[in-house]
Amino acid sequence: MLLKRQGYPEEGEIVFCTVVSVQYNSVFVKIEEYDRQGLIHISEISPGRIRNIRDYVKEGKMVVCKVLRIDQAKGHIDLSLRRVNEREKRQKTDERKQEQKAEKIIESLANQLKKPVQKAYEDVSSVLLPKYGLLQSAFEDVVENNESLEKTGLKKEYAELLEAIVREKIKPKQVILTGTITIKTYVENGVDLVKNALVKAKSTKKTIGIYYLGAGNYSISVEAKDYKEAEKQLKDAVAIAEKTVMADKTALFKFKKRERD
Numbered sequence: 001m002l003l004k005r006q007g008y009p010e011e012g013e014i015v016f017c018t019v020v021s022v023q024y025n026s027v028f029v030k031i032e033e034y035d036r037q038g039l040i041h042i043s044e045i046s047p048g049r050i051r052n053i054r055d056y057v058k059e060g061k062m063v064v065c066k067v068l069r070i071d072q073a074k075g076h077i078d079l080s081l082r083r084v085n086e087r088e089k090r091q092k093t094d095e096r097k098q099e100q101k102a103e104k105i106i107e108s109l110a111n112q113l114k115k116p117v118q119k120a121y122e123d124v125s126s127v128l129l130p131k132y133g134l135l136q137s138a139f140e141d142v143v144e145n146n147e148s149l150e151k152t153g154l155k156k157e158y159a160e161l162l163e164a165i166v167r168e169k170i171k172p173k174q175v176i177l178t179g180t181i182t183i184k185t186y187v188e189n190g191v192d193l194v195k196n197a198l199v200k201a202k203s204t205k206k207t208i209g210i211y212y213l214g215a216g217n218y219s220i221s222v223e224a225k226d227y228k229e230a231e232k233q234l235k236d237a238v239a240i241a242e243k244t245v246m247a248d249k250t251a252l253f254k255f256k257k258r259e260r261d
Helices: 086-113 117-132 135-145 156-169 190-202 227-245
Strands: 014-022 026-031 036-041 062-071 076-080 175-184 208-214 217-224 252-257
Touching: 014 036, 014 086, 026 062, 026 076, 036 062, 062 086, 086 117, 086 135, 086 156, 117 135, 117 156, 135 156, 175 190, 175 227, 190 208, 190 227, 208 227, 217 227, 227 252
Parallel strands: 036 076
Antiparallel strands: 014 026, 014 062, 026 036, 062 076, 175 217, 175 252, 208 217
16 A cells, blocks of 8 residues: 555554464564564463464554553553454454545546656655545545535545546445335225325335335335435335335234344
8 A cells, every 4th residue: 555654553443464474472563554573472462372373463464553652762562353343443444445446536637637646646645645534535525515625625636537436436425224124904995005105105216125025024225425424215115115115904014124234
């Protein structure tokens, strides 16, 4: 990756590291974002007793670590592998993938401007990273909020072309909520009643989707820009379907929302 931060990481920060050397009771790593060396003591590799440290780490392996202590005077950075939970590891990995995509956009910019990629990256990142922390965050601001990169201080020769590339490569985020509607009715016009209820629910928004699952069960989904809006649209659609179905006092109507991962 092209991303390189100045100075030292903060205590508690989650960082990507490459294993450089594995010793008997410690591991030396290169902290990728800061281009500095750190150390993981064997006690911070994994909970419990470790018989062979190489069962957990090997030279060249990429690992996600937490910064424990920093001694800038000595240049020492102590790290932990075992204190990084799965959520933090997944979040850091996703962040890295997104930033790699952002760097690909900078490559496209450099190619179109006929500039070296490193030069284009430095010119753009020196302006955007202090404000956003990550290039991907800046690019999402362009897509989601129509942010002007020129107003952030980026040179016009970069800003206009970069915004065009960003809008081409990055689509607005969408939140998708789903659930299952169960309907039971035994009246003569039951089929028409159910059909009418689902048509009304689907017509509340173009982003509503309803599909038959079988045995009186129907999948309902909604797509929106944020969770709050998606939840409102789903709630409104289900309410209309329920109201229509319950015109039959003997009908059964249930809705179960699928919880987010």
